[in-house]
Amino acid sequence: MTFPEITDLLSAQFGSDLQANTQNPQPYLAVPVSQLVAICQFLRDDERLFFDLLACVTGIDNGIEANTMEVIYNLTSIPYEHNLMLKVVIPRNTNSTSLPSVPTLSHIWRTADWHERETFDLLGIQFDNHPDLRRILLPTDWVGYPLRTDYQEQDQYHGIKTK
Template sequence: MTFSEITDLLMAQFGPDVIQQANTTNPQPFLVVQKTAIASLCQFLRDDERLFFDFLACMTGIDNGLQASTMEVVYNLTSIPYEHNLTLKVVMPRNADGEPLPEIPTVSHIWRTADWHEREIYDLVGIRFEGHPDLRRILLPTDWQGHPLRKDYQDLETYHGIKVK
């Protein structure tokens, strides 16, 4: 199935409120999706027999910086039996210093691999996943301050008396 066919199918199922943009100018085309609908859309993509996206190949969190004031979660999906791929992107407002972290619904109940991907994004970028069964740091110590892949992250001078820099 082509990207255009998948886009048409999803637009018919979910409409323009959910599928906000189809970007075909990139070498790897992608759909921009409303964050509140990401879990239901992913459930459909996995369960619909015409699509059967059975593999979440990768999930990435991106901080676009203070000037853009947005963050993104990018989902790379594959249908192994049908040999087609799809990239989804959710763009959300970036939190200011002292505000709660941005949140997006989990997809860990759809693809088990999302459990680790979501924990890594939370740990390093600072995006929370609503409904995640065990959202805690995965790479850094539990008492680490901040999220190191954020554009505004300030390196620690010391950690428990150990010089970090």
């Protein structure tokens, strides 16, 4: 199935809030965060699509000026040999007490579990209802999120120089 066919099918099912971008070498579909779980459940369960693999989850910090972050999902249908990239854009939440959040997809694809943990660990994006959202790469007492554009590295960690 081609990207336009998938986009048409999803638009018919979920309405016109979906935004297709075909300007990039790999087209993507921007979806509202409020519809993310329903869309992904449909992408996996619909017999015409059968996206059985969540291959990658990537987070992007667009910086303080843009005040947004993105979560990008790369999906594959192994039997049908088609791919789809989904993107959600969320507010950055620049205050230190509130992290940006999206719902987890770990109940749809098991691979989401560790991908979401990595995105949480490095960017501080919260995945609501994740079964085990904790750091996966950095120590549990690490301060901050190293892939954020405004991250300030500590001078020392437990007496070890970091710079």
